Structures are given as structure tokens and as C-alpha cells.
Amino acid sequence: MRGLLVVVFFMSAAVFAATPEDRLSNVFQSIEANQLDEALQRVDALIREYPNFRLAHLVRGDLLLARARPLETFGNVAKTVPTEKIDGLREEALVRLRAARSRPGDDRLPRYVLQLHSEQKHVLVVDSRNSRLYVFSNDKGTPRLVADYYVTLGKNGMEKTREGDQKTPVGVYHVTANLPRKKLTDFYGSGAFPINYPNEWDRRQGRNGSGIWLHGVPSAVYARPPRASDGCIVLSNPDLLSVGQHVQVGLTPVIIADEVEWADAASVAADRAALAGALEQWRADWQSRDTARYLAHYSSRFASKEGQNYQAWAEHKRKVNGAKKWIKVGLGRVAMFRYPRERDFVVVTFDQDYKSDGLSNVMKKRQYWVKEGAQWKIIYEGAG
Amino acid sequence: MVSFSTRLGSVLIALAAVAMPARADDVQEAGKLLKAGQHKQALEAVNKALRAKPKDPQARFMKGLILTEQGNSKEAIEIFTQLTKDYPELPEPYNNLAVIYASQGQYDKARAALEQSIRTHPSYATAYENLGDVYAKLASQAYDKALQIDSSNAAAKNKLSLVRELVGRPAAATVVAAAPKEPAKPAAVEKPQPAPEKSTPAADPQAEILKAVNAWAQAWSKKDADGYLSYYAKDFKTPGGEARDSWEKTRRQRVTAPKSISVSLSSPKVTMNGADRATVTFRQNYKSDVLKSNSSKTLVMVKSDGGWKILEEKSG
Numbered sequence: 233m234r235g236l237l238v239v240v241f242f243m244s245a246a247v248f249a250a251t252p253e254d255r256l257s258n259v260f261q262s263i264e265a266n267q268l269d270e271a272l273q274r275v276d277a278l279i280r281e282y283p284n285f286r287l288a289h290l291v292r293g294d295l296l297l298a299r300a301r302p303l304e305t306f307g308n309v310a311k312t313v314p315t316e317k318i319d320g321l322r323e324e325a326l327v328r329l330r331a332a333r334s335r336p337g338d339d340r341l342p343r344y345v346l347q348l349h350s351e352q353k354h355v356l357v358v359d360s361r362n363s364r365l366y367v368f369s370n371d372k373g374t375p376r377l378v379a380d381y382y383v384t385l386g387k388n389g390m391e392k393t394r395e396g397d398q399k400t401p402v403g404v405y406h407v408t409a410n411l412p413r414k415k416l417t418d419f420y421g422s423g424a425f426p427i428n429y430p431n432e433w434d435r436r437q438g439r440n441g442s443g444i445w446l447h448g449v450p451s452a453v454y455a456r457p458p459r460a461s462d463g464c465i466v467l468s469n470p471d472l473l474s475v476g477q478h479v480q481v482g483l484t485p486v487i488i489a490d491e492v493e494w495a496d497a498a499s500v501a502a503d504r505a506a507l508a509g510a511l512e513q514w515r516a517d518w519q520s521r522d523t524a525r526y527l528a529h530y531s532s533r534f535a536s537k538e539g540q541n542y543q544a545w546a547e548h549k550r551k552v553n554g555a556k557k558w559i560k561v562g563l564g565r566v567a568m569f570r571y572p573r574e575r576d577f578v579v580v581t582f583d584q585d586y587k588s589d590g591l592s593n594v595m596k597k598r599q600y601w602v603k604e605g606a607q608w609k610i611i612y613e614g615a616g
Numbered sequence: 617m618v619s620f621s622t623r624l625g626s627v628l629i630a631l632a633a634v635a636m637p638a639r640a641d642d643v644q645e646a647g648k649l650l651k652a653g654q655h656k657q658a659l660e661a662v663n664k665a666l667r668a669k670p671k672d673p674q675a676r677f678m679k680g681l682i683l684t685e686q687g688n689s690k691e692a693i694e695i696f697t698q699l700t701k702d703y704p705e706l707p708e709p710y711n712n713l714a715v716i717y718a719s720q721g722q723y724d725k726a727r728a729a730l731e732q733s734i735r736t737h738p739s740y741a742t743a744y745e746n747l748g749d750v751y752a753k754l755a756s757q758a759y760d761k762a763l764q765i766d767s768s769n770a771a772a773k774n775k776l777s778l779v780r781e782l783v784g785r786p787a788a789a790t791v792v793a794a795a796p797k798e799p800a801k802p803a804a805v806e807k808p809q810p811a812p813e814k815s816t817p818a819a820d821p822q823a824e825i826l827k828a829v830n831a832w833a834q835a836w837s838k839k840d841a842d843g844y845l846s847y848y849a850k851d852f853k854t855p856g857g858e859a860r861d862s863w864e865k866t867r868r869q870r871v872t873a874p875k876s877i878s879v880s881l882s883s884p885k886v887t888m889n890g891a892d893r894a895t896v897t898f899r900q901n902y903k904s905d906v907l908k909s910n911s912s913k914t915l916v917m918v919k920s921d922g923g924w925k926i927l928e929e930k931s932g
Contacts, residue, residue: 267930269912286762293758300752309759317763452764 320457421448489572537614576603849925874904892919
């Protein structure tokens with residue numbers, strides 16, 4: 233029995249344990265080792281299970297053609313085929329291969345995830361250059377890579393600013409809904425998870441548009457080329473389902489970057505400590521009712537959710553805080569994320585428990601902090 | 617009607633050293649009529665031959681050809697298929713089956729038949745050319761799927777060459793008897809083929825290499841892990857660059873775990889890469905109480921103090 237298990241494991245490990253992408257990567261490995269028969273067997277087996285995997289068909293075409301005549305390129309389709317039809321598949325092959333070879337090591341953390349709060353079980357990080365979505369679990373506040381997937385992004389690239397620009401936004405978002413397959417047309421595949429683009433910061437920058445979702449692919453295909461969506465983040469249907477298992481509506485952050493910046497745990501911890509210190513000082517100064525010290529935490533470029541500028545905000549706070557005999561502020565479930573593309577720009581969310589002699593309330597709050605000189609300052613604040 | 621462009625020039629090899637069947641004249645007559653395009657008369661002639669000798673392979677082959685040219689693919693397929701069953705070592709019926717399948721757009725079947733044809737006759741030029749065309753066609757279908765275009769280009773279908781004659785047919789009775797594959801002999805390597813390019817020198821490195829490979833398989837069959845491992849060179853390239861220790865441990869376990877193992881090798885081919893390095897390819901027939909597998913294997917052998925050792929081992 234033991235012998236059987238050993239042999240069966242030996243025979244099947246390569247076939248069953250791997251994702252379709254891993255298996256495609258095995259095909260390329262066989263090709264590199266000049267094991268072309270093995271490569272063809274592997275790609276045949278892959279296509280039997282995923283008959284819509286277009287890239288696998290392209291590789292199979294090359295492997296078959298190689299038996300008839302020397303190959304000229306990757307994807308030796310007839311010269312009459314328009315190059316844009318084949319370029320997407322070539323790019324898909326490249327980014328999938330690159331991902332298989334450059335998976336981040338355990339000691340690499342996305343620089344953006346400074347702190348997850350206890351109820352955020354996972355965070356999704358999208359890397360545009362590598363057409364990749366990374367799923368990190370929340371291991372006592374520190375992200376741990378659990379899976380990564382090939383994704384299709386906007387056909388016109390990144391940094392969405394306008395309705396219909398067919399770009400994918402860059403920023404920190406969260407999942408706002410879960411739309412099951414039965415509520416969607418086939419185009420969206422196995423499901424969809426809308427995100428909150430445009431967020432407060434986007435609106436303040438004058439960005440518009442809507443309907444940025446994570447979603448699946450039509451049943452006719454296994455995957456779409458790297459740059460093909462109208463701005464959505466598109467995953468193959470099995471991948472969307474497995475990502476979906478990690479998604480908590482209203483909680484799961486989705487950070488979209490041009491290219492993920494990786495950092496080591498120590499530098500992320502230092503960033504986190506600096507921000508946490510600033511936040512705690514803000515809280516303590518608010519509680520102290522020393523409004524000048526409290527207001528020192530706000531940037532002169534500040535704007536509130538309601539549109540108050542710094543002057544209006546300062547005036548309002550002086551009036552309110554000055555009238556209080558006591559204030560107690562408690563912060564819970566604090567999460568902090570650096571913003572991709574921006575320099576020293578962090579979004580902080582928390583539960584705020586405000587008590588005073590006149591008024592008490594509990595609310596979710598979102599702040600954007602920006603570093604001005606050596607100081608972290610609040611540039612936006614509002615209910616989150 | 618389906619018509620076939622042909623590459624007859626390369627395939628019309630004289631019927632050599634074949635005992636002519638009794639009704640050879642009728643078959644020959646049918647062949648002439650077929651060439652002249654008189655399909656109906658050709659069919660009558662071959663049917664006459666078959667009435668006298670229904671099992672005659674030459675006559676059946678000719679009838680298959682005539683039916684193919686008439687466009688009667690269904691019956692032609694039946695005839696050629698039966699011929700491949702009765703004479704599995706003959707390449708021509710496989711080739712012609714493949715031509716018909718390809719004309720119907722069934723390229724996977726065509727490929728299987730041609731690969732069979734080449735397996736029976738590794739130097740069969742027509743089958744190779746046809747197979748090249750079939751691979752190209754399969755590749756083009758794969759590309760269509762990759763690009764999601766629906767184009768079965770009918771015009772490009774009829775490129776493959778029919779073979780017109782059954783060549784080198786041994787007497788039917790002995791053929792059938794010899795047809796089943798030889799039972800696997802445990803740990804036995806077939807006699808080495810002589811080096812094709814020159815006459816073999818006295819101290820034949822190829823024989824030494826095969827001896828080593830044979831002994832390796834024997835040690836494996838005996839579950840003699842020490843003996844088995846002794847055939848691997850010190851700088852053996854472990855799969856995936858695994859550490860030698862852990863590789864040895866795994867191999868030791870796999871070699872000793874089954875109750876019984878038999879490893880036999882067939883069709884070994886040695887290619888020398890210089891005086892102290894060679895590549896050996898063969899079919900490896902592995903049988904144990906838990907698993908049977910038949911696979912092709914390549915060993916890169918290197919000559920060291922202790923004789924020929926395995927430097928690399930590749931499957932597939």
C-alpha cells in the first residue's frame with residue numbers, strides 16, 4: 233500500500249496538484265529542456281481539461297508545427313492574421329511566465345499594507361505591469377501571500393480619470409458588493425465584486441466614471457489578454473471563484489498599483505510606527521481640548537467630506553472643542569494603507585468612539601494623511 | 617469527388633522479393649485500369665481476384681485504393697483498417713488510412729495512423745511527409761482555436777499522398793503469427809544496432825554502454841538499490857537540481873518499496889558524443905506490483921574510472 237501511494241503520488245503530482253497556469257509553465261519547462269513530446273502531452277492534457285485556454289492552443293500549435301517545419305517565432309500563425317489578434321496571446325504568455333519566475337519571496341511585503349485591522353481577513357493587491365493579483369491573508373496584522381492570479385486590466389492602461397477612458401484606476405479601494413453569476417450576463421463569468429471607485433480622493437481630484445469591478449470571463453474563453461477590459465479587473469472564472477472565497481464585502485481592501493513596490497518587514501514596521509504615532513498624537517490632542525495642537529495635525533490643503541476647507545474646519549473645531557468640559561476619543565479597528573503612485577500618502581480607516589459632556593457618537597472614519605516636511609498631516613477626513 | 621494530389625515518384629518502389637499471389641495478374645490488371653482512370657473496370661478486376669482469394673492482402677490493398685479514388689471512403693477505411701489489424705507491421709495501409717482521414721478533416725485520426733505507420737517502418741518517407749502535413753494542419757487548427765477563428769479551410773485538405781503499392785510483404789501466414797508484440801523480457805536489452813556511419817571498432821564503446829544500461833535495469837529489477845545507484849555518475853544531474861542526498865533517498869525508497877519490479881528495455885539507440893560521452897534512448901517497460909508504465913527514456917552516459925555512468929536521465 234505504501235508503495236502504491238508513493239508511486240501514485242509520483243505519477244500524479246505534476247498533473248493534479250497544479251493550477252492551469254502552473255501546468256502551462258510545466259509545458260514551457262519541457263520545451264526548454266527540449267522534451268517536446270512531453271511538452272505536447274502536457275499541453276494536450278491541459279487542453280482536455282481547459283478547452284477554452286487559448287494560449288494553451290497557441291503553444292500546442294507551435295509544438296505540432298515544430299514537427300513539420302522549423303518555427304520562426306512564438307505563435308506561428310498564418311501571416312495573414314492581423315498582429316493585434318496574436319499580440320494579446322503573446323503578451324499573456326510573457327506575463328504568465330514572468331509571474332511564475334518572479335513570485336515574491338516570503339520576506340517581501342507590499343509596501344502599501346501598513347496595517348490590517350483584525351476583521352479584514354485578506355487584502356488584494358493588483359500589479360498592473362505584471363498583470364497580477366496577489367491575495368494576502370491577515371496574519372496578526374501582517375500580510376502573508378496566499379495566492380496570486382493572472383488578471384486582465386484596462387485596454388488603455390492605468391490611472392482612470394474619465395468615464396469611458398477604458399483605464400483601470402490606481403489607488404486604495406474596497407469591495408462594495410458581491411454579485412453572483414445568476415444576476416449577471418455571461419460576459420462577467422463566474423461572478424463580480426464591485427469596488428468603490430471613485431473614492432473620496434478620486435472625486436477630489438475630479439476623477440469620474442464608475443462600475444469598476446473584479447469579475448470573471450465569458451464562458452467561451454479561459455482568460456482574456458492582459459490589456460483588454462474597459463477598466464475592470466478580470467480573472468479567469470475558477471480564479472475569480474477562489475478569490476471570491478477571500479472577499480468580505482465592505483471590508484476587503486483592493487489596492488491597485490502600476491507595479492507593486494515590495495519592502496521588507498522592518499521598513500513596513502517603521503512606516504507603520506510613524507503613522508500610528510501621528511494618529512495617536514492626533515487622538516490625544518483632540519482629547520486634550522487644546523484646539524491649536526489638535527489643528528496642527530491638519531494640512532492647510534485640508535478638505536472635509538462635506539467640502540469645508542481648512543479655515544472653515546478650524547473655525548468649527550475651535551467653537552465646538554472650546555465649549556467642551558471633557559472629550560474622550562477611542563480608536564478601534566485601525567487600518568492603514570499607503571497609496572500607490574503617490575509619495576507619502578496614506579489612507580487610514582478606524583472606528584471612532586467619541587464621548588464628551590455634550591455629545592457622544594460612534595462612527596467609521598476615513599482620513600487621508602500626507603507627509604509635509606517631516607510631519608504627517610491630515611488632508612481629508614470624513615465618515616468612511 | 618475527393619481527389620488526391622500525389623507524390624508517387626518517391627513511393628513507387630518495385631515489388632521486390634515477394635512471392636506473387638496466385639491471382640497477381642488480376643491485381644496487376646486492376647492497377648493498370650486504376651491508373652488509366654477506369655475505376656469501375658478496375659473494381660471488377662480486383663473483385664475477381666478476391667473471389668479466388670478473399671484474404672489476399674495485395675488484392676485487398678488494391679481494392680482499398682480503388683474505393684478511395686472512387687470516393688467511397690467508408691468502405692476504403694474498412695478495408696485498410698482490417699489490413700492494419702491483419703498485418704500490423706505493414707506501413708502502407710496505415711498511411712492510406714491516414715490519407716482518407718485527412719481528406720475528411722479528421723487530422724487526429726490521420727496523425728495516429730501515420731505515427732503507427734512510422735512506428736512499424738521508421739524510415740518510411742511517404743508517411744513522414746504526410747505526417748509533416750498533418751502536424752502542420754493540426755497546428756493550424758490549434759492556432760484557429762487560439763485566435764478563436766472558425767476556418768476549416770477545405771481547399772487545403774487534399775495534400776497527403778496515397779501509397780499505391782504494398783511493398784515487402786512477407787508470406788501472410790508468418791506475418792500474422794509474428795504480429796503480436798514480443799513479450800517483455802525482464803532486464804534484457806536488444807542487440808545493439810551497429811553504428812550507422814562506420815564499421816564498429818574492436819573495443820566497441822556502444823556495446824559497453826549498453827552493457828552498463830542493461831546492468832542498471834537489472835539492478836533496478838532486483839530492487840538492488842545500492843547496485844542501481846552505483847550506475848549514476850558522481851555529478852549526476854538530479855531532476856530539478858534536487859540535492860543528491862534527498863534524491864538518492866527517494867530513489868532508494870521507490871526502488872525498494874514495491875514487492876516486485878521488472879524493467880525491460882527495447883529499441884535502444886546509442887549516439888556517441890565524443891569518446892567518453894553518449895546518449896542512449898530506449899523504450900522502458902516498467903512493471904511492478906503497483907504500476908505498469910511504458911515510456912521512452914533518454915540517458916546521457918559519461919565514461920569515468922568505474923566505466924560508463926549515468927549523467928542525466930530524462931523521460932518522454
